[in-house]
Amino acid sequence: MRYAQKLICLLLLVLSASFGVGGCYLLYSDFGVQLARTGTANASAHAQTCTLLQTEILDLQRRGDDTGDETVAALLEAQGATAALWRDETLLYDALAVPCDAPLENGTMRTVRSGDRVAALYGSDLQGELHLVSSFDLTGLYRDRDASLRRFLGLEAVVLAAGAAVMALLARQVTRPLRVLTATSAEIAGGDYARRTALHTGDEIEQVSRSFDKMADAVQEKIADLEADVQKREDFMGAFTHELKTPMTSIIGYADVLRNLQTDPDEQREAAAAIYHEGRRLESLSQKLLALLALGGEELELTDVDLATLWKPLRAACPTVSLETPAGHWMVRGDADLLLDLLCNLVQNGAKASAPGTPVAVLCRDNGTAVMLAVEDHGCGIPETEIRRVTEPFYMVDKSRARKQGGSGLGLALCKRIAAAHGSDLVIESVQGRGTTVRVFLQKGGAV
Numbered sequence: 001m002r003y004a005q006k007l008i009c010l011l012l013l014v015l016s017a018s019f020g021v022g023g024c025y026l027l028y029s030d031f032g033v034q035l036a037r038t039g040t041a042n043a044s045a046h047a048q049t050c051t052l053l054q055t056e057i058l059d060l061q062r063r064g065d066d067t068g069d070e071t072v073a074a075l076l077e078a079q080g081a082t083a084a085l086w087r088d089e090t091l092l093y094d095a096l097a098v099p100c101d102a103p104l105e106n107g108t109m110r111t112v113r114s115g116d117r118v119a120a121l122y123g124s125d126l127q128g129e130l131h132l133v134s135s136f137d138l139t140g141l142y143r144d145r146d147a148s149l150r151r152f153l154g155l156e157a158v159v160l161a162a163g164a165a166v167m168a169l170l171a172r173q174v175t176r177p178l179r180v181l182t183a184t185s186a187e188i189a190g191g192d193y194a195r196r197t198a199l200h201t202g203d204e205i206e207q208v209s210r211s212f213d214k215m216a217d218a219v220q221e222k223i224a225d226l227e228a229d230v231q232k233r234e235d236f237m238g239a240f241t242h243e244l245k246t247p248m249t250s251i252i253g254y255a256d257v258l259r260n261l262q263t264d265p266d267e268q269r270e271a272a273a274a275i276y277h278e279g280r281r282l283e284s285l286s287q288k289l290l291a292l293l294a295l296g297g298e299e300l301e302l303t304d305v306d307l308a309t310l311w312k313p314l315r316a317a318c319p320t321v322s323l324e325t326p327a328g329h330w331m332v333r334g335d336a337d338l339l340l341d342l343l344c345n346l347v348q349n350g351a352k353a354s355a356p357g358t359p360v361a362v363l364c365r366d367n368g369t370a371v372m373l374a375v376e377d378h379g380c381g382i383p384e385t386e387i388r389r390v391t392e393p394f395y396m397v398d399k400s401r402a403r404k405q406g407g408s409g410l411g412l413a414l415c416k417r418i419a420a421a422h423g424s425d426l427v428i429e430s431v432q433g434r435g436t437t438v439r440v441f442l443q444k445g446g447a448v
Contacts, residue, residue, distance in 0.1 A: 103131035304445035331445035350377030
C-alpha cells in the first residue's frame with residue numbers, strides 16, 4: 001500500500017470513528033431525554049388510572065353495591081385505559097397493547113417488545129387483592145430514533161465520501177514532494193546526474209530536498225572526477241602506447257636492415273645512430289614515467305634548500321644550454337633533488353624551443369611569504385589555446401619537433417607534479433614568437 005493510501009485510510013478511520021461516536025452519542029442522549037420525559041408522563045397517567053379505579057371501588061363499597069370481578073372489570077373498561085386487571089392470579093380484564101402473562105410487582109416498570117410494537121408496562125397493587133398493569137405505546141418514539149439513526153448513517157456516508165475525496169487531493173498534494181524525490185532519484189540512478197529536486201515547501205521536506213540535492217551535487221562531482229580520471233588514464237595509456245611504438249618501430253626497422261641487408265659502413269653508422277637515439281629516447285621516457293609515478297605516492301618531507309646550491313649541478317646537467325643564473329641566495333622549503341629535476345626539465349624545454357645559442361635564464365625573486373622561481377626563454381612560444389594542456393602527460397604542441405629533439409611529452413607533467421608536491425603550481429606565460437616564462441612559488445625557508 002502506498003503512503004498516500006495509508007494516509008487516506010488513517011484519516012478516514014479517525015474521521016469515521018470521531019463522527020460516528022459523536023453522532024451516536026448525541027442521538028442516544030436526545031433519545032434518552034425523550035424517553036425519560038415520556039416515562040414520567042406515562043407514570044403519571046398510570047397513577048391517575050389507579051387512583052380513579054380505587055376511588056370508584058370505594059364509592060361502590062360505601063353504597064353497599066356489588067364490587068365483584070365483573071363490576072371492577074367494567075369500571076376499568078369504562079375508563080378506556082389500555083390496562084389489565086388481576087385479582088390475585090386471576091385475570092379480570094386485558095386491554096394491553098402487548099402480551100402480559102402475570103401482573104407486575106407493585107411500583108415496577110418494564111419495556112416489552114412484541115413484533116413491531118414497543119410498550120412500557122407499569123404495575124401497581126390496589127385494595128382487595130387487585131393488581132393493575134397499564135401499557136403505553138413507545139413504538140413511535142423508537143421508530144423516530146431508528147429513523148434518525150438511519151439519516152445520521154446516511155449523512156456520515158456522504159461526509160466520509162466527501163472527506164475521502166478532499167483527503168485524496170490533500171494527500172496527493174502532501175506526497176507530491178515524495179514523488180518528486182522518488183522520480184529524481186530514479187533519474188539520477190539512470191544516469192541523469194544533473195537532475196535536482198529544487199523543492200520549496202517551507203517545511204521539513206524542503207530540508208530533505210536540500211540535503212538530497214547536496215548529496216546529488218557531491219555524487220555528480222565524484223562521477224565527473226571519476227570520468228575525467230578514466231579519460232585521463234585512457235588518454236595516458238593511448239599516448240604512452242604511441243610513444244613506445246614510434247621509437248620501437250624505428251629500432252626494429254634499423255635493426256632489421258642491419259640483420260638482413262649488406263650495408264656499407266656509412267649506412268651501418270646511420271642505422272646504429274638511429275637505434276642509439278631512439279633507445280636513449282626510450283630510456284628518457286621510462287625514467288620520467290617512473291619519476292612521475294613516484295610522485296603520486298607518499299607525502300614529501302621538505303627541508304631548507306638554498307637555491308644557489310642548485311646552479312652548479314644544473315649547469316652540469318644541461319652542458320649544451322647557454323644558462324643564466326641569478327646571483328645571491330634564496331632559502332626555500334623543498335626537496336633539493338626534485339627542485340633540480342624541475343629546473344632541468346624547464347631549462348631543457350626552453351633550450352629546445354629556442355634557436356641554438358639563445359640563452360635560457362633562471363630567475364628568483366622574494367615575494368614576501370614565498371620565493372618565486374622562474375625559467376625564461378626566448379623561443380617560439382606556446383599558442384594561448386595550448387597552454388592549459390601542455391602539462392598533460394604526453395601532450396606535445398609540435399610532436400615532430402619534440403620527437404626529433406628526444407622529447408617525451410612528460411617533462412612539464414613531471415614539473416607540475418613536483419610543484420604540487422611543494423604546495424604550489426606551474427604558472428605559464430607565453431607569447432608566440434617571443435618566448436615562454438614558467439613560474440613556481442616556493443615556501444620560504446630559514447635564514448641563509
